[in-house]
Amino acid sequence: MIHSNTNPPLLSTYAHLVHCSGEALGDIRHKNEVVMEECELPLIDLSSLINGNEAEKVACVSEICKASSEWGFFQVVNHGISLELLRKMRTEQKKLFESSFEKKDSCGLLNKSYRWGNQTATTAKQLSWSEAFHVPLNKISDEAYCQEFNSLREVMGTYAGEMQNLARMLARVLVTNMGKEREEVYNICDESTCFLRLNHYPICPIAPEVFGLIPHTDSDFLTILHQDEVGGLQLMKDFKWVAVKPNQDALIVNIGDLFQAWSNDVYKSVEHKVMVNANVERHSIAYFLCPSYDSVIGSCKEPSVYKKITFAEYRSQIQQDVKNTGQKIGLPRFLNCDQSLDHSTL
Template sequence: MMAMKTASDPPLLDQYGTLISQLREIPVTQCNDHNCEVIEDCELPLIDLGGLWSHNDDERKACVEAIARASSEWGFFQVVNHGISPELLREMRKEQVKVFQTSFEKKASCCLLNDSYRWGSPTATSLKHFSWSEAFHIPLTKISDEASYGEFITLREVLQKFSAAMSKLAWLLAGVLVENLGQSKEPLGKICNENTCFLRMNHYPKCPISPEIFGLVPHTDSDFLTILYQDQVGGLQLLKDSKWVAVKPNQDALIINIGDLFQAWSNNQYKSVEHKVMTNGRVERYSIAYFLCPSYGSLVGSCKEPSLYRKFTFGEYRKQIQEDVKRTGHKVGLPRFLL
């Protein structure tokens, strides 16, 4: 039986139905290549960040090495003892749910959170490019703007605390990764700051059609570093050794993944790995991501020579991605900038 649509749901079913009508096909699966197979749930490398504050040099060194190794071999890892209180995380989730449960009309038209509400994939011309999700993509510079919150007064204070805590953690980890390469944090600090970073609140409604529909299409992140706070529903999958693996949720951990810019900056020592979110027919899913980004005019280059990539600005990179997606339906990313 198909789930009843609620007033808070975006018209995802309508958009999906329109795509089916246009294409006159109902796929059994979204995957059509050798990367489709999903093997059993995996547990990402789990790193206790308490080692970074240890007075024992060997313990700190071991923690740095674990972070660097996971960034090279997986492109993903999870962290505990990360410094963000469980109380703040619970409060953030409570406020997030409250916003997404409001009516679709209000989310879409009341300029909430800097008018950053997005749903589905308006430009999708194929079912494999369609995302069954909704989100608010919020610049950190707009989080303090009282006019962006309307009736959601309590959300502002929680978001401010949450974004500050995530920013602190992002810089801690970025510093560790830069240090491991024998580089100074100063160049990275000059092009990334709180004025250039984003938070994205995600909601994946129950999908009554098929568990093979993407909640978020396969992609790599276009930033330096992403921190993800997810619930226990599951659905996140990543590409490991040419196989899709399902990430087993850990209620005590945050997930970290390397973005395209860190891969380029590290000259491919760290890996930006393709990942996706699959839908669930029985339960909805929530997550919040923090993106460590530079300004659009910032020049990104490899920290070592000979460089594998030509220098490019973040704005140039984003523009190329948008052009590729418009023309081909998918992101090409870093291969466009190889020397």
């Protein structure tokens, strides 16, 4: 049994935000209304891409690109990452989150990468009922502050390498599909900017009135998610929220803002969120494929929908928007002038 002092003070923070903002629980409940539809994401067997004949590879590439354009999300099986490694990573992750809140918050674990809730939240609807370690890949091999987490560091190193290989393979498919050389995206993503995010969503006594993770799009090229059997992930599809049915045999892949910008809106970075559970906790691990901060994100063709911008500039603008407005604005900030009118009429 996990003791209550392992979790961050989310309930008291939520109550404080409700009090300060004058929100009513009914208002929050209306925005987080129960999703009526559950969906199964497109399921793609990567064995055809890895070991198939030419016709099978072509068919697999077509499935990946179609899902990236129509859904922005898809699932992959037979991806080459061993189930034993995934199980070991999950075991180590749970052990980490079962540590006391004080240890996680103040002991500098995993390069001081611990975060919880939402530091910029000014209202309860901006609070994420979750905690996470957001670790750059090039920092995983650094010595852990506490010896008890050395085994986590070792497993994470192997896990990150496997995720990196899978992400690059998928990025190569998406880039080549647009008629470009794979190096256009492949060479600007390395361990200095790619991340692993270890997520924990504690049991929430006031669910479903709060988000586990507030609605957002990812700011990378693509994300690979390994989640447990507890549902909670939801995404925007055809202008409504749908719940993603968990599949223990699959990894989830989603397109990020940078691939949408680079592909001129061919691939879609889709808004998604996580809802909490009143009875059971949830764990997931996300890998983010990101470019170096000085990399210029252009377009695969002209005219470009978006202005050219470095990853550092993009991140900086996102952080400024969140600070000023409480939410991410993202790609609409960088529309070319002649494209703004087109997008405003959609």
